[in-house]
Amino acid sequence: MSTPTELSDSARRGSHAGQKPPARPRRMSGRVRRLSRRDKVVLGIMVGIPTLVQLAFVWIPTLLSVFLSFTRWNGLSLSDIRAAGVANYSYVFTDNPAFWPAVQHNILWLLFLAVIATPLGLLLAVLLDQQIRGSKIYQSIFFVPVMLSLALVGIIWQLFYQKDNGLLNFLLGTAGTPAAVDWFGNSSINIWAALVAATWRHAGYVMILYLAGLKGVDASLKEAASLDGANATQTFFRIVFPAMAPINIVIVVITIIESLRAFDVVWVINKGTNGLELISALVITYLIGEGQSIGIGSAFAVILLVISLVPITIYLSRTFRKEKF
């Protein structure tokens, strides 16, 4: 079912671009009709199974979350679900002192990743893309943080940031003295400490993607540029970087998504309290664990979903527009 609509849809969009409108859909629908019965069954299965999986694991839970965000429920038996109207949302927006700081922190997170972490990843990728010795080893080293588990990340940064015994204060020479910086406890510092830890992960991720992107850039482009007398910087910014446009878009989306689902580092430090509030941490606080309050947790989750929909929509609309070329 979905195949013909999609085709005619893209055809219709194509018509805006000035192609022959009447001829194309007819040709398309003709091709669809040529599918044999068996083709249709195969197609149906191939489309149907992923759709069912998607429904079961994404859409139904999403809709249930939306539903639950308008109820009060203790999570025990279904008969305990009671309607709550918008009470959960008013709790989130007016009563919960952590929500607005969390929004600000998520925005700060996005800016930090976009301005510092992502360019850092790009820089690493460009450096490692030169044929330097041991490039593979460096790549692995920078990529390791992406693969580490939550618990390990926590231990590693604990070693760095601990107030009295941590490496950082030791290097600063303040360990054990009253002047020691309280990296985790001081609510105006700990967000930066967390952001550095997040950068450590994010830069490695971005690096791998850009490395793949750089490999994909046609070497003859670079040659042509150098023949025309461009220096390395010019070649990179005028030729290579624009040639990586598809990767760039992926990176932008990943950066946005990473900043929205930023969670692990903060959770490991203090479960997202005391200056480290994040929306995702609030979702977990209210949905999982003993402090479970499903209605409110769902409301947080729905808010996060709505915010996430903005970059997702932009991304999807861009990719679909691209496909017609």
Place this chain on the structure above:
Amino acid sequence: MSINEERSANGIIRPGFDRRTLLKTLGVGAVGAAGIPLLAACTGGSAPGASASASTSLTFGSGSSDDVPKAAYKAVTDAFTAKTKDKVTTNVVPHNDFQNKISTYLQGSPDDAFTWFAGYRMQYYAGKGLLAPIDDVWGKIGANFSDGMKKASTGPDGKMYFVPNYNYPWGFFFRKSVWAEKGYAVPKTFDELKTLCAKMKSDGLVPIEFTDKDGWPAMGTFDYINMRLNGYQFHMDLTAHKESWDQKKVSDVFDTWKALLPYQNPAALGMTWQDGAINMGKKKSGMFLLGSFVTQQYTDKTILDDIDFFPFPEIAMEGQDAVEAPIDGLLLSKKGGNNQAARDFLAFMGSPEGQDAYAKVDPSNIATAKGADTSTFSPLTKKCAETIANAKSISQFFDRDALPAMANNVMIPALQGFIKDGTIDVKNLESQAKALYAAQ
């Protein structure tokens, strides 16, 4: 989890089973996807063993995952098996996970018996019908416990649910040698405490060791000031949200606390209680308001012997009558209620014999049953035990007496904010409390 089920079902088929257990076993087998192999395993595998020992079995879920308590519960199950020949299969889960997943655990396939706490945290699940009442067990062990313990083990329906194992008091811990050297005396009143703090500060100590990175330790200070100012009943009513947070009595608690803030460790928000215990061990701080589990941190015997304890000074009401002494013990899940061996196990835990087995391995806690061996108690443990025994009322700690969502999601950030800058919004606490308690 299915493994547990298999095991328990496995053990039930034996000479002398009654019809209901058989039907239940069949039911379990038929429902489970692995039903047929399971039943086959029962008839085939367990028959020889069963005929030999005629033993029964139970599963025991334990959230006591730290080395010492884990070994201590192992000693209990071993002693139980030695006494009754009932086999106990213990499933140890890291304690944070165990607590966080308790709802799903109880609704899924819980073990027959499991470790838990007294207070609201027990009553809530009892009220939801997820636990099995054990009045018959209390018929056997009732004489071993004080009225306070019995009250703490009763569910909202008046039936008994909980078997206390041990408890531990909260109070000020300190190093005797530091106090002797500087000539400090134990403060009886809040004013004396403040004077002492000022003196300690001028002596270059952090007067009150204080740690709140994890959020919950600050609740101890809140509870004590609240109970000393407004009384035990107010604490219970406030945690049950029968009293409003938006009232003078509550703001008074924070105002009183404010006098102590300058004497508490200013780095509290970056420290865990273990960090604080190390500080006190190194004689950097004068005293530490915490549970007696603080002593678990001192492996050096000379330091351990140097630790002493005094109860929170009186402020306005009821003197030092109320003691915060959370009780840990065992519960029976709904499913475990059908297993006589599990009932026997709980009864064993409620006997001096069972509690001695535990306390022998984990001496940092205080056995709750009368007649438990106190001869091995250190002077500190003896003092703790006396404090609890003399208490007119025993509270369970804020996060055990209150709705977990209120304790975890509201109080922790609120108290951390208060520690940071001394401000608190009781109106907001009340509106949050209203929303959260309404959802239960």
